[in-house]
Amino acid sequence: MNAASPIIALTPGDCTGIGPEQIARILHDRRLARTARIVVVGDARVLDLGMQQAGVVFEYRRYETPAAIDWSDARIPLVDLANTDPMLYAPGAASPESGRLTGETLSRCIDFAKAGEVEAISFAPLNKRAMYDGGWKYPDEHKMFAHLLGHKGYFSEMNVLDNQWMSRVTSHVSLRQAIEQINGPAIKNAIVLATTMMQKAGIAEPRLAVAALNPHGGEGGLFGMEEIETIKPAIQAMADKGINCHGPFPSDTIYLKAFAGEYDGVLAMYHDQGQIATKMRGFGRGVTVTAGLDTVFTTPAHGTAFDIVGKGVADTGAIENAIKLACELVRFKR
Numbered sequence: 001m002n003a004a005s006p007i008i009a010l011t012p013g014d015c016t017g018i019g020p021e022q023i024a025r026i027l028h029d030r031r032l033a034r035t036a037r038i039v040v041v042g043d044a045r046v047l048d049l050g051m052q053q054a055g056v057v058f059e060y061r062r063y064e065t066p067a068a069i070d071w072s073d074a075r076i077p078l079v080d081l082a083n084t085d086p087m088l089y090a091p092g093a094a095s096p097e098s099g100r101l102t103g104e105t106l107s108r109c110i111d112f113a114k115a116g117e118v119e120a121i122s123f124a125p126l127n128k129r130a131m132y133d134g135g136w137k138y139p140d141e142h143k144m145f146a147h148l149l150g151h152k153g154y155f156s157e158m159n160v161l162d163n164q165w166m167s168r169v170t171s172h173v174s175l176r177q178a179i180e181q182i183n184g185p186a187i188k189n190a191i192v193l194a195t196t197m198m199q200k201a202g203i204a205e206p207r208l209a210v211a212a213l214n215p216h217g218g219e220g221g222l223f224g225m226e227e228i229e230t231i232k233p234a235i236q237a238m239a240d241k242g243i244n245c246h247g248p249f250p251s252d253t254i255y256l257k258a259f260a261g262e263y264d265g266v267l268a269m270y271h272d273q274g275q276i277a278t279k280m281r282g283f284g285r286g287v288t289v290t291a292g293l294d295t296v297f298t299t300p301a302h303g304t305a306f307d308i309v310g311k312g313v314a315d316t317g318a319i320e321n322a323i324k325l326a327c328e329l330v331r332f333k334r
Contacts, residue, residue: 006330007066008036008323009109009118012046014102015086016095017304018314019124020050026316026323027076028056036327039066039077039118041109043084053310066117081108092309099130103144110148113295119333120296120326124319125304128172140172142290145297154189155292158197159274159301160325161282164258165201165265166274167194167291178270182213182226187234187267191245194267197291200332201325209254209263210235210247211273217250231269255281275301284315287322289329296329298322 013019023040024047026032040047044062051057060076063069069077083105089098109121128140138144142157159166169190170178191208198206212231214224221228231248238245247254251268255277258266268274278286279301286301300318308314 003071005035005037006119006327007117008038008326008330009041009066009112009121010038010323011102011105011109011121011123012040012042012050013124013126013299014098014130014304015043015046015049015084016089016091016093016098016130016309017125017127017306018309019126019304019319020046020086021053021309021312021314022050022124022300022316022319023047024050024054024056024058025314026320028054028058032320032323036323037071038323039063039069039079041066041079041081041112042105043082043086044078044080046084046086047078049086053312053314055312066112067115079108079112081105092306094127094130094133094306096130096133096135098134099127099132100134100136102126103131103134103136103141106141106144107148110145110295114149119330120298122319122323122326123297123299125300125302127304142171142297145290145293145295149293149295151293153292154193155290156190156193158194158289158291159278159286160201160289160321161278161286161301162259163201163203163264164278165194165198165206166268166278167197167265168268168271168274170270172271175270179213182230182269184230184234184237187231188238190267191235191238191243193292194265195243195245197289198264201328202332203264205244206264207262208243208245208265208267209249209258210245210267211251211254211269212248213269215250215252217248284317285321286318287325289325296326296333298326298329
């Protein structure tokens with residue numbers, strides 16, 4: 001283990017999903033030992049469940065806080081919150097109480113990050129509905145993170161796949177609300193944040209494509225005026241400030257160009273414009289980043305996969321990529 005590696009707090013996500021199995025598998029064979037110093041934050045019983053589901057066994061050592069960890073010890077470090085008994089919740093089914101505890105575990109990780117004891121937080125899949133019903137009254141975890149950090153500025157979730165950065169102007173809102181929220185200032189903020197995050201990930205001169213809202217890019221106003229009156233002027237204003245951004249391009253073709261290497265990222269107008277494209281491209285590899293906050297957060301872009309819980313077949317590619325990306329962002333921050 002490299003003593004200079006970033007310290008990453010890793011949580012098992014919702015214990016009713018595939019997260020416990022995923023983290024148990026990557027901890028067992030130490031495949032990320034040279035990339036990160038990983039401390040598991042959660043409940044020992046959830047980690048035991050994950051080992052059972054993955055069919056692996058390894059030793060771990062409990063600590064009160066990440067600051068107390070002896071990194072020379074070969075055992076996996078665990079901050080045992082002793083707050084989640086997975087036997088109380090049916091596997092493969094959303095549970096408000098499990099959602100509440102998932103949020104509580106992430107909140108403790110944020111406390112450790114604010115205290116400087118961990119440098120980033122990577123979390124296995126969670127269930128937004130379960131967290132909301134469990135008392136975390138936010139539409140998604142990103143807004144919860146911003147609230148707990150006291151963040152006041154612009155932030156957004158982004159997806160990363162094969163070093164392609166997929167961002168969006170609006171996210172977890174209804175499509176009707178998304179259209180209402182698409183305006184010049186929002187597009188400009190999203191362009192700046194997307195470019196900044198790509199630079200933090202090591203892309204020195206990022207090339208950003210901006211997707212249109214309407215079919216065929218509006219077809220010159222035939223299918224809507226948003227491209228002409230709102231989106232194009234915002235792109236031009238940011239290009240005039242030196243940002244390498246272009247568009248708007250029809251959303252049904254721009255992702256083909258980006259994945260072919262013509263751009264480093266695409267800014268969508270709403271959630272599914274980008275999510276459908278990236279998940280079709282590589283469902284088991286994509287990473288979600290909470291961009292714009294002081295603390296680094298990464299997670300797999302896929303969900304809890306309730307249909308395969310306990311079958312021992314959960315893929316670990318996305319959670320591995322999430323931890324690797326967290327390390328890249330930490331190194332830039334350092």
